[in-house]
Amino acid sequence: MPVTDITTDAEALTMTVTADAAAPVDRLWRAFTEPRQLERFWGPPGWPADFTAFDFAVGGYAQYAMTSPKGERSRGSWEFLSIDDGRSFEVIDRFVDADGAPMDGFPQMRMTFAFASTDAGSRLTNTTYFSTADALEEVVAMGAIDGSRMALAQLDAVLQDLRDYAQGEGTRTELLDDTHVRITRLIEGSRELVWRAHHDSELLKRWLRGPEGWVMTVAEPALAEGDAYRYAWEQEGAPETAFGFEGEALLVEAPRRAVTTEKMTGMDGPSTINDLQLYEEDGATLITILIEYPDKETRDMILATGMTDGMETSYARLEETVLAPA
Incomplete structure (x- = not known):
């Protein structure tokens, strides 16, 4: 799935990822809302995600961990704020510890995932909203731009049947x-x-x-x-x-x-x-x-x-x- 644009806006305190897929919008939606599919691409190569919980409902939570080849783990959680079935959902994204508790000193972000049909298939627009400019800079410095591009590059294998x-x-x-x-x-x-x-x-x-x-x-x-x-x-x-x-x-x-x-x-x-x-x-x-x-x-x-x-x-x-x- 080619990422066509990644933009950061220091005034609006946002990072927006746009990517296009040669697949119907309902297929793209399922890739992001079914945990066994989502975990195949959510982490960048070498850091695959493992979703241990996924309560896809307003007020529900998803829990995941990404594990490096050397066993280092980066854990996160989503709190689902809104769901417009087949079109969009919104979450609070947090860094969490092994017990699922938010980690002190790490930013939490609001993220929206919007899905739309195109002439060639479908488009994802993923916008992350930060509370401060420092939080935006911190996440970018952690490799969010390259990580997003490399993670979504794995999606083509998910959107097609494996054979x-x-x-x-x-x-x-x-x-x-x-x-x-x-x-x-x-x-x-x-x-x-x-x-x-x-x-x-x-x-x-x-x-x-x-x-x-x-x-x-x-x-x-x-x-x-x-x-x-x-x-x-x-x-x-x-x-x-x-x-x-x-x-x-x-x-x-x-x-x-x-x-x-x-x-x-x-x-x-x-x-x-x-x-x-x-x-x-x-x-x-x-x-x-x-x-x-x-x-x-x-x-x-x-x-x-x-x-x-x-x-x-x-x-x-x-x-x-x-x-x-x-």
């Missing part, structure tokens, strides 16, 4: 910025089975073998936060070709998310952070991996190795072997 969005597309790699890459692949299989295929040693050796003629010799996955993992491969009959990767689990939320560090075994230097997320719809699972590189040069060097093609070979094997109907 319409990703089936037949293979493994896709998107450059988000100089150090972040997003990889997606639709897998025909349940989220539980895809999760198990990523965390069971014997299953890993069946599909994560690399190119034809290679075997996975070591498959020691990390099953809990703090666990170390180790993977290794070699060409059949050629142990001198052996190489591997290792790291540790920073976050494990089975069967939906696992965040790990990764570096080549025996190599010095910084690790990447790999954020694996799984979303299931109608028996198909979308794999999303957000990779954080230490710098642009490392990102470009690794992508140039043919990483995307190699991942596609493995994912196709996952469907053909581990997840194929008996």
Whole structure:
């Protein structure tokens, strides 16, 4: 969903986000008012939202937490002030602590979400009203503009049926910025089975073998936060070709998310952070991996190795072997 404009107005004390979607207005409305859909894009990449409460009624509350790859959490709540079904709703947005209480020293904002039909589909206008200029400056300094743009860029995957969005597309790699890459692949299989295929040693050796003629010799996955993992491969009959990767689990939320560090075994230097997320719809699972590189040069060097093609070979094997109907 392309963001067409983000404007701050220091006199009116507002920030307004405008975005257009190639979907009917009622579909856009549902994306913002059904929590399982909203949490797929409300947080920017790397900070997915988890809505633990969503009482969509005047006077009701929504509670959510956004969790970083390293386990840091930013919590918020909405108090619904007004609802014009299918057209708009208004909330008070607050930063809250782990108990849901408003946090001292953080601004609270009034937000309106307005939805309208366009010739090409629909439009969202999201306006945030601040009580002071300092509050507006504080939220902007926290990254609200880039965060809003990156969060809403994820909405296209929500507005389409999952198979319409990703089936037949293979493994896709998107450059988000100089150090972040997003990889997606639709897998025909349940989220539980895809999760198990990523965390069971014997299953890993069946599909994560690399190119034809290679075997996975070591498959020691990390099953809990703090666990170390180790993977290794070699060409059949050629142990001198052996190489591997290792790291540790920073976050494990089975069967939906696992965040790990990764570096080549025996190599010095910084690790990447790999954020694996799984979303299931109608028996198909979308794999999303957000990779954080230490710098642009490392990102470009690794992508140039043919990483995307190699991942596609493995994912196709996952469907053909581990997840194929008996």
